Amino acid sequence: MFRLVLSFCLVFVVIAFSSEDFYYKRGKKVFLEPMTNKTRTASTGLLYYQTRNGITLGIGDRVLVKLKNKDALESYIQRFHLKLLHSFHPNIFLLQTSDKSQTLTIANTLNSFDNVIYAHPDFTKQMRKR
Amino acid sequence: MKKTFLLGICITFFCFQGCNSSSDNTPQDMLSDPYTYQQWYLDKNDVFYYEHAINDDAHIHLSSLGRIYSGKDVKVAVIDDGLDTNHPDLYKAVIASYDIKTKTTDVSPTYFNDYHGSAVTGIIAARENYIGVLGVAHNVSIIFLKYKSSMTESETIELFDKAEEFGADIISCSWGTYDVSDAVRDKIVDLSHNGRDGKGTLIVFAVGNDDYNLDDYNDESSIPEVIAVGATTKENIRAGYSNYGTSLDIVAPGGYYLSLPTLDVSGDRGENSGDYILYNGNFSGTSAAAPIVSGALALLLEENSDLTHDEVVEILHLRSDKIGNVVYDENGFNSYYGYGKLNVSNILNLK
Numbered sequence: 001m002f003r004l005v006l007s008f009c010l011v012f013v014v015i016a017f018s019s020e021d022f023y024y025k026r027g028k029k030v031f032l033e034p035m036t037n038k039t040r041t042a043s044t045g046l047l048y049y050q051t052r053n054g055i056t057l058g059i060g061d062r063v064l065v066k067l068k069n070k071d072a073l074e075s076y077i078q079r080f081h082l083k084l085l086h087s088f089h090p091n092i093f094l095l096q097t098s099d100k101s102q103t104l105t106i107a108n109t110l111n112s113f114d115n116v117i118y119a120h121p122d123f124t125k126q127m128r129k130r
Numbered sequence: 131m132k133k134t135f136l137l138g139i140c141i142t143f144f145c146f147q148g149c150n151s152s153s154d155n156t157p158q159d160m161l162s163d164p165y166t167y168q169q170w171y172l173d174k175n176d177v178f179y180y181e182h183a184i185n186d187d188a189h190i191h192l193s194s195l196g197r198i199y200s201g202k203d204v205k206v207a208v209i210d211d212g213l214d215t216n217h218p219d220l221y222k223a224v225i226a227s228y229d230i231k232t233k234t235t236d237v238s239p240t241y242f243n244d245y246h247g248s249a250v251t252g253i254i255a256a257r258e259n260y261i262g263v264l265g266v267a268h269n270v271s272i273i274f275l276k277y278k279s280s281m282t283e284s285e286t287i288e289l290f291d292k293a294e295e296f297g298a299d300i301i302s303c304s305w306g307t308y309d310v311s312d313a314v315r316d317k318i319v320d321l322s323h324n325g326r327d328g329k330g331t332l333i334v335f336a337v338g339n340d341d342y343n344l345d346d347y348n349d350e351s352s353i354p355e356v357i358a359v360g361a362t363t364k365e366n367i368r369a370g371y372s373n374y375g376t377s378l379d380i381v382a383p384g385g386y387y388l389s390l391p392t393l394d395v396s397g398d399r400g401e402n403s404g405d406y407i408l409y410n411g412n413f414s415g416t417s418a419a420a421p422i423v424s425g426a427l428a429l430l431l432e433e434n435s436d437l438t439h440d441e442v443v444e445i446l447h448l449r450s451d452k453i454g455n456v457v458y459d460e461n462g463f464n465s466y467y468g469y470g471k472l473n474v475s476n477i478l479n480l481k
Binding site: 005025026050051053055057058060062064066086088090092093118120122123124125126128129130 | 153210236246277278279281282283284287304305306307308309311312313317320336337338339346348364415416417420459463
């Protein structure tokens with residue numbers, strides 16, 4: 001009986017955590033809450049999320065990645081069906097994904113590679129005048 | 131009759147003082163631009179200060195040494211919402227421009243009421259030309275980079291790349307996102323270390339007007355390499371709206387109920403139907419304080435272009451006024467005032 005309860009708890013925890021959206025910033029997870037503003041999404045083509053600080057982030061089909069060694073770039077492009085759009089100094093690359101719904105997952109997967117210093121979606125943000 | 135005559139003389143004298151003149155401690159060359167007497171953030175005008183109950187030290191002490199320099203041969207990049215490049219008070223000031231949306235050099239404001247970029251640029255660079263107002267660094271060269279109100283990280287990096295490409299010594303940013311990404315952070319840090327031929331580009335950010343503790347956010351102004359600027363009022367204390375925290379470097383006048391006179395978009399567009407925003411207008415906040423510091427840094431680099439990023443920051447930290455009647459720690463730091471308030475005469479008095 002105890003094992004059964006424990007199994008249910010584990011499944012619950014796995015489902016709960018796996019359904020949570022996040023990206024990595026400075027090596028730490030930043031959790032995101034999906035926003036369901038269909039009008040906004042339709043007009044911009046972006047998926048919108050909110051951070052726990054209340055910052056709205058738009059995600060499209062682009063990822064920014066910084067590599068220790070740019071030689072590995074081609075293998076990532078092949079593996080995730082990406083397209084190189086632009087190279088920024090130093091070793092930062094703007095890549096296009098084939099499906100914007102996969103952008104967050106691809107960025108998070110890239111983050112797990114040793115050769116990747118960081119990877120995150122090319123977020124769209126509000127520039128706040130001060 | 132005699133009394134009426136004398137009274138008339140006195141009224142005429144004070145009107146003249148209030149409209150055109152300045153105090154004894156204001157050098158003659160500041161008289162040239164007619165609204166300079168309202169620019170309470172630059173220096174003290176006795177009559178204007180008296181009429182508006184402004185603290186004697188609310189300004190940045192641009193007198194004496196501050197007027198020897200004008201930012202000549204220094205390039206300041208302003209990243210903002212648009213600029214009236216044909217404004218008469220910016221004659222020959224703009225040496226390069228770029229619009230991230232259109233990828234052209236046309237940086238005119240998009241919307242009828244967009245005046246923010248013109249106001250910010252005016253505080254730095256308004257010319258000494260017998261019209262309007264005077265910029266902190268009135269001979270500086272401006273690189274204007276127009277952003278979009280909603281922008282991607284890669285576009286932000288592109289604007290910093292443009293600033294670098296155009297040879298900016300200083301980059302002035304009166305905006306923020308409260309959520310700087312790793313890639314934008316990287317660009318800013320890289321420029322701060324390696325820009326300006328290895329001496330480090332000076333990147334100035336306004337800290338924001340929400341009375342937030344920035345230690346709880348990942349703001350652009352929280353990046354240690356950034357020069358983070360908060361705002362003070364005419365009472366010479368921190369403005370209640372000014373964000374604070376351990377990353378705050380310095381404070382400068384940003385106003386509250388008293389606006390900072392500067393440029394408006396000329397004609398009917400912008401903040402009002404004229405060419406200028408005056409003391410009773412609508413331009414205040416850390417957006418106004420940051421370009422004051424950017425202008426002051428232009429004067430400093432004109433005096434000594436060999437200064438590195440770290441040397442400049444050290445000068446700012448050591449030579450700012452410890453205002454506010456608050457306790458500064460053993461390093462001279464207070465989280466609401468940073469290392470104190472900008473004093474141009476102090477930072478230039480080095481040689």
